[in-house]
Amino acid sequence: MKDCVVGIDIGGTKLAAGLFDRQGNFVARGKLPTGSDCHPDQVIEAAVQITRSLLQETGIGREQVEGVGVGIAGHVNHEQGIVLTNSNLPEWDYHPLREILEKRLALPVILDNDANFAAWGEFRFGAGRGSRHMCYLTFSTGCGMGIVIDGKLYRGATGTAGEIGHTVVNPDGPLCSCGKRGCLMSYACGLALDRMARDSIGCSEETLLRSLCGDCPEHVRAETIAEAARQGDPVALRILTTAGHYFGIGLSTVVQVLNPDTIVIGGGLTHIGPMLLDPCIRALNDNIHPVLRDSARVVLSELWNDAGVMGAGAWIWERNP
Amino acid sequence: MKDCVVGIDIGGTKLAAGLFDRQGNFVARGKLPTGSDCHPDQVIEAAVQITRSLLQETGIGREQVEGVGVGIAGHVNHEQGIVLTNSNLPEWDYHPLREILEKRLALPVILDNDANFAAWGEFRFGAGRGSRHMCYLTFSTGCGMGIVIDGKLYRGATGTAGEIGHTVVNPDGPLCSCGKRGCLMSYACGLALDRMARDSIGCSEETLLRSLCGDCPEHVRAETIAEAARQGDPVALRILTTAGHYFGIGLSTVVQVLNPDTIVIGGGLTHIGPMLLDPCIRALNDNIHPVLRDSARVVLSELWNDAGVMGAGAWIWERNP
Numbered sequence A, B: 001m002k003d004c005v006v007g008i009d010i011g012g013t014k015l016a017a018g019l020f021d022r023q024g025n026f027v028a029r030g031k032l033p034t035g036s037d038c039h040p041d042q043v044i045e046a047a048v049q050i051t052r053s054l055l056q057e058t059g060i061g062r063e064q065v066e067g068v069g070v071g072i073a074g075h076v077n078h079e080q081g082i083v084l085t086n087s088n089l090p091e092w093d094y095h096p097l098r099e100i101l102e103k104r105l106a107l108p109v110i111l112d113n114d115a116n117f118a119a120w121g122e123f124r125f126g127a128g129r130g131s132r133h134m135c136y137l138t139f140s141t142g143c144g145m146g147i148v149i150d151g152k153l154y155r156g157a158t159g160t161a162g163e164i165g166h167t168v169v170n171p172d173g174p175l176c177s178c179g180k181r182g183c184l185m186s187y188a189c190g191l192a193l194d195r196m197a198r199d200s201i202g203c204s205e206e207t208l209l210r211s212l213c214g215d216c217p218e219h220v221r222a223e224t225i226a227e228a229a230r231q232g233d234p235v236a237l238r239i240l241t242t243a244g245h246y247f248g249i250g251l252s253t254v255v256q257v258l259n260p261d262t263i264v265i266g267g268g269l270t271h272i273g274p275m276l277l278d279p280c281i282r283a284l285n286d287n288i289h290p291v292l293r294d295s296a297r298v299v300l301s302e303l304w305n306d307a308g309v310m311g312a313g314a315w316i317w318e319r320n321p
Helices: A040-058 A097-105 A114-125 A190-202 A208-212 A222-230 A234-258 A268-272 A274-286 A306-319 B040-058 B097-105 B114-125 B190-202 B208-212 B222-230 B234-258 B268-272 B274-286 B306-319
Strands: A004-010 A015-021 A026-032 A065-072 A075-077 A082-085 A109-113 A134-139 A143-149 A152-154 A262-266 A297-300 B004-010 B015-021 B026-032 B065-072 B075-077 B082-085 B109-113 B134-139 B143-149 B152-154 B262-266 B297-300
Touching (some): A026 A040, A065 A306, A109 A114, A114 A134, A114 A152, A114 A262, A114 A306, A134 A234, A134 A268, A143 A234, A152 A306, A190 A208, A190 A222, A190 A268, A234 A274, A234 B234, B015 B040, B015 B306, B026 B040, B040 B097, B065 B097, B065 B306, B082 B097, B109 B114, B109 B306, B114 B134, B114 B143, B114 B262, B190 B268, B208 B234, B234 B262
Parallel strands (some): A134 A262
Antiparallel strands (some): A015 A026, A075 A082, B004 B015, B015 B026, B143 B152
């Protein structure tokens, strides 16, 4: 009986995978230090290797595996199984990842954006269980969204719905990596935190950030900012407040446009806690029409790093219900 | 055989209605000078009166009418048939309009937000025919949106999805009627145009607007601004450019979050034409991620004022397919 699936989540720098059953119980899992910032050939090798190890290690045969779900950062056309764009490597543009993996693995493969699959993971097994219209947002190096509508993953016309990170929240805001000004991502993600910290150090504000990064502004990371803020540094606190505030404005857009019953927030930055999340929830409540207040349950992820792996695998069953 | 429906569209100042068949052919139509800015009792009388006239005038009996669809501005709970809030009249708050109309008309009644029903009208009979994921936006006194996903009207968890007018596009922007700053509505609707014109006249800028409104800034309307712009007035042109630009930013949010295949733009302001719409399309293209460029067909309404009436009536058949 085919009752297992493999889920693979290809992040920027690492690849996580798991083999699990219909109830969401992991039989095995693994990780490899390669990701979408690497050449596609390396990532394909890693995906093949990790799938083989999962099967070998458990003694589960290919015939018991329904398929392999693969989530990857960037823009993906799920139906065609193609990565449209991803990170900075042109080798990923229009890359037919699904077809190649299907041949190499001799198993059915599905491909989608990592935020979509993480949303599906939380919906099926995590903090979104029991919801009907759910949005999952990552507050992490970048900022992405996956949407579940009427209990189904919603991808939009060309598979790129949920691109909340590039919605404009301030036309006079900082330059975003996409070339526009004032995208949500230019305030509310790890890259934006780093930039704000570097700017503050650069303009010689009095701040603990300088000593904590050993006077090397380019070494500032979210953890440095969180540490300075915990020590009461006003510059670090202001940066976290700004990022949280804008993430909350992003949430207010989600609530007003999509009116979900549940919003699940995941991503590493959320571990910074109330210094970041309190301004976020305040901005959400301040920026929605009063009639929408409390319309959505806002909860933290339950699956964290497993969300993408579990959603990727579990979507196989949706394809073959 | 029940093969007709009545659609009623309750705008701010007038009520429009029509009796039509499954193919969208009007058998009769009518209008009354009352709307959601009036007391609910007046509106109910008008709705009853216009429905009776439509039936009398055509000789069509109640038994041939499947039901009456009613669209109204403001927040509506479709399932409960209740107006949540609307205009400035507290009498509308939590008003059980559907139940009252069903008793008075002795016909099944459905109730929804006017933008939702206008979206459905364009989807079934107008510029959205053949689409799958469609958004309808009004660029009018206010600014609203109706969403069709997978060929069905999407209302969200509490019936208030599509609240694009109150998404924040500039946190430092002008005060909106909802109390927040920099909502899309504070730039991109008729009320915002009037305010920008009054502000320009007030700060003694050299502008044709002053003479065109007979030196009474409170008499400035969108038509005054359009007329001044047609005569080359730079202040009026700047106002239209600003409004169009921000409406385009709103469209970019819709494209990035919902990734529809079709966007239909309706509402009276669109008749101002390229002076307003060119900056809008430019801002849309400038503010979406390149991978989403040309992902949505952007078209003008085909049904205009009939969209709300036709969508309201036609949704009766969705309820009884």
